Amino acid sequence: MPLGPDSTERLARARGDLRMGVPVVVGSLLVLAAETLGPGRLAGLRDLGGEPVLAITARRAETLKARAYDGDMARLRLPRDASPGWVRAVADPADDLDRPFLGPFETLRAGDSRAHRAAIHLAKSAHLLPAVVALELTDADRLAAEQGLTHLALPEAERVLTEEIALHEVASARVPLAVSRAGRVHVFRPADGSEEHYAVEIGSPPRGAPVLARLHSACFTGDLIGSLKCDCGAQLQAALAQMGSEGAGVLLYLNQEGRGIGLANKMRAYALQDQGFDTVEANHRLGFEDDERDFRIGAAILREMGFSAVRLMTNNPAKIEMMRANGIDVTERVPLRVGQTCENARYLATKAAKSGHLL
Numbered sequence: 297m298p299l300g301p302d303s304t305e306r307l308a309r310a311r312g313d314l315r316m317g318v319p320v321v322v323g324s325l326l327v328l329a330a331e332t333l334g335p336g337r338l339a340g341l342r343d344l345g346g347e348p349v350l351a352i353t354a355r356r357a358e359t360l361k362a363r364a365y366d367g368d369m370a371r372l373r374l375p376r377d378a379s380p381g382w383v384r385a386v387a388d389p390a391d392d393l394d395r396p397f398l399g400p401f402e403t404l405r406a407g408d409s410r411a412h413r414a415a416i417h418l419a420k421s422a423h424l425l426p427a428v429v430a431l432e433l434t435d436a437d438r439l440a441a442e443q444g445l446t447h448l449a450l451p452e453a454e455r456v457l458t459e460e461i462a463l464h465e466v467a468s469a470r471v472p473l474a475v476s477r478a479g480r481v482h483v484f485r486p487a488d489g490s491e492e493h494y495a496v497e498i499g500s501p502p503r504g505a506p507v508l509a510r511l512h513s514a515c516f517t518g519d520l521i522g523s524l525k526c527d528c529g530a531q532l533q534a535a536l537a538q539m540g541s542e543g544a545g546v547l548l549y550l551n552q553e554g555r556g557i558g559l560a561n562k563m564r565a566y567a568l569q570d571q572g573f574d575t576v577e578a579n580h581r582l583g584f585e586d587d588e589r590d591f592r593i594g595a596a597i598l599r600e601m602g603f604s605a606v607r608l609m610t611n612n613p614a615k616i617e618m619m620r621a622n623g624i625d626v627t628e629r630v631p632l633r634v635g636q637t638c639e640n641a642r643y644l645a646t647k648a649a650k651s652g653h654l655l
């Protein structure tokens with residue numbers, strides 16, 4: 297009787313384990329997230345012998361001046377006396393400026409880094425810092441079974457990078473809005489156990505024609521508490537207002553806070569911005585790419601709702617490209633130029649200069 301978890305379900309479990317500081321096994325590698333590593337688990341890992349490493353992204357390695365021989369990532373040998381505090385200091389740039397002498401780091405060159413890479417992506421998808429402590433095991437099956445650890449075969453773990461987006465609508469209801477009485481909120485649930493996303497439908501846009509659409513990524517600070525550091529709240533309101541005045545539209549509210557790195561990491565990025573780094577540099581110092589969002593989600597929701605063409609409200613050309621690459625026709629770009637403040641001028645200028653945003 298197939299009651300046990302399949303590989304998608306084990307992936308979801310592994311994300312939860314890493315967040316809780318519980319090790320998972322990826323292929324033949326025992327993995328702990330750097331951010332949630334505690335002294336007990338580190339001692340347990342040491343007891344197994346072998347040569348543990350701390351795997352980080354090449355972005356983070358660049359800041360630390362560590363050599364990255366594995367392309368987009370690096371495996372640093374874990375010093376014998378490394379504490380959880382040391383591991384976190386390597387993973388988290390918060391105190392970089394106060395601790396310039398963390399290294400020198402010894403980086404591995406030989407061996408296979410695929411499981412380490414998959415584990416870093418797993419940590420990212422759990423919205424943790426992209427850094428993991430990893431130990432090659434001789435008998436991974438036995439250890440995982442004995443200790444009750446989630447065990448992913450390497451191809452299963454690599455699915456975190458390639459898995460098709462599958463989601464379905466769970467519920468929808470009428471919600472009269474200030475901009476239009478004819479509002480409806482739809483909730484979509486991904487099959488991989490990740491966060492739900494929402495669609496706000498205004499009026500009854502015909503499915504056969506291009507719909508006025510906005511793909512809005514969650515911004516707790518801008519959307520909810522009126523932060524002046526970005527333009528998100530004003531864009532959200534302006535998009536809804538235009539849909540209300542045209543009588544039809546669809547606003548996707550995608551729970552990809554902080555361009556996909558999660559709110560905790562976005563606040564880490566904000567703290568780095570207070571040290572003088574711009575929004576892109578801050579992401580890189582944390583070990584992330586400029587933008588970690590998966591725009592296939594937006595395309596999948598539009599398709600699920602029956603839309604295949606949009607008039608897209610955005611200043612971000614990458615969104616247009618990603619929609620087209622995922623089978624959604626963008627018949628028009630509708631600029632959304634609102635919400636400029638003294639506080640976000642540098643942020644918007646950086647997005648224009650480094651991320652190709654149209655002003």
Ligand SMILES: Nc1nc2c(ncn2[C@@H]2O[C@H](COP(=O)(O)OP(=O)(O)OP(=O)(O)O)[C@@H](O)[C@H]2O)c(=O)[nH]1
Nearest residue numbers: 512513514515526552553554555565575610611612
């Ligand atoms: N990592 C990071 N994320 C940020 C920062 N400021 C805002 N964000 C996030 O950036 C995203 C902005 O989303 P959008 O407004 O949909 O996207 P956009 O790429 O700016 O494109 P358009 O607004 O469509 O022109 C939200 O998820 C915010 O939470 C920052 O300094 N660092």
Ligand SMILES: [Zn+2]
Nearest residue numbers: 515518526528
């Ligand atoms: Zn914002």
